[in-house]
Amino acid sequence: MTKILGEFLPEAHMCRVEREINAIKEDNTKNYGKQIDAYQKTLADIDSRRKQLQALEENEATRKQETQQKRDKVHQSIRELQRNSRTSFQRYTEQFLTVDTIEKTIRNLYDDKKEAKESLAGYLVEKLQHEVEQIIKVNSDKLTPSIESFLGSYQEALLKLPNLDISIEIPFDAKGAFLGGLTGLTSIGALSAWAAALGNLGSYILVAKLVSLLSALGISIGGGTAAVISFIAAIGGPIVLGVGLVAALAFAVWGLFGESWQKRLAKQTVKYFEEQRVINKFTDGIEQFWQDTTKSFEKGANAVEGDWNKYIEHLREITSPTTASKDRIEEIIKILEAGKNFFGGIPWSNTKINLKYSIDSSKEY
Template sequence: MSKAKFSIESQRLNRMIDEHLDTTQKIVKSVYSKYIQLEFIEAEVRQNYKDKKDAEKYLGGFLIDKVQRDINRQVSVLSDNLNAELSRVLSSMENYLTPVGSVMRFDAQSAFLSALTGVGAAGALAGWAAAVAGGSNLGGYILAAKIVGWLSSMGISVGGPAAVMTVISALGGPVTIAIGIGALLAAGLFALLGSDWQRRIAKKTVEQFEKEKVEDQIVVSLRKYWKDTKVALNHSMAGTLNSYDVYLAQLERSLAMSKEELNHRLESIRNVEAFIRTMPTIPETV
């Protein structure tokens, strides 16, 4: 199987990202219309807020959290699907691209991961990298520092490299809604008269969300998320193919080595292995 197969798989993953973007935009529209509508908000106000001041203070944040959590949950499923397919592709490529009978396998996963660390924002692939780093010997702790940067670019704070291994499995998702709750609930917005203040607040809330174009801001954020994912994928796929060329060149050099040179290389490897075995183990809590 040639590198052309790898390129075809890359194109297929790109189409998958495009499909996920289209699905994501439909998710946003569905979730937004589910929560940011008069009947739902009025019912929530009547059920949870006995005092107008509490509604004024907390309603906006409550609704944003509802919208964000629902969208994040569904987009995270799409991200997981993409990452699972990426892992399958890399695994199959290792088998296809390694010459029959070769004792030195092409490690597509390591090559992809190495290329991915050179990307500024990884989008959905940040979760893939974290899972790989946490479950392998690929220098996960060092890589975690890079993942922290990716997550921070999506508005997700994890506290530092040591924390990322713990929190990655509980990622809420990629959405960061930067609309400013303070502006949304500006002073005097809910200075309303009349006994039916709950419905008035609900109506004003819907109007303000529309004025601030909250739905559009969410869509823009998620478009960037999937765009970053595609850029990271293509960059890392190209890097993986470059690594394959290096791998083939190494195989050719190995075949051309004399017996003395091979013995020298083997001795060097044994020395490195002996050195590593004498190194102290770094505690997981460090």
């Protein structure tokens, strides 16, 4: 343990820091390079870009209709997944929290009556929590395609310009705008699974604001499976310990005659769970989780639409038939080049600084 804490753990942290910083450098350098190229092409042929903008504006009514349909589809999916989560959990509890099932559990896990009385309630709640987390995770993953489809409608609008052989060069980052709309939220529900699937977020300017949010949700910035810590928050935090202790006190007054102690413990456990509304707490947590999903999606979607309107206005600015538009593009290119040089020139490297912790093995920690 001393070796792990003093040597391996600091090295592991440094490797992760190095990986993330290098990814941010690389992604942002590429991103700035693409934007510089796009503005240079616009500067070289403003007349064509102006025609593209006109076609884009003429298609705006159709774009809004298609986007709204896909936005409604996300809300429909959320409602269906919410209903599915609730139904799946109720079906599980109907089979799991029965006297016969719990009695079998007791006989399989405990030989000692005292240990069973003290540990059973906590074990059962832990099983319930694990099951609902799995249900939440599976259904959260199912929401991702409809979110991607909604965000993709903005990109499709740039590609479906009638009678034009080339697409608009200036990019619109729908995902970045959506993520920006989520900043400041304490829980984003099922959107945590979508965010985790994005992989490295270094290409987004908002990454610094998003790191703390995703970390709080148990999501690795490098990708991977989204945790459902937001669900745990929705039910008011871990309740295993509290239930276990109170249950132990309730069970302590039992007699020793009549039915087997396993059967009596099982009956009292079922009764206790009903009195304490344990299942209701989990069900309320599921409902809150999907309500958070709806609210956070709306906030993100509104942010995308707002940024899209700003994007259209920006295209008007840089394609106007005045010399001011060319000056504006040249100014933007200079700013982007400065950003590219900044990220490309960040002097970072893992110099293997000695970060070993001083651990005194003679002391208790």
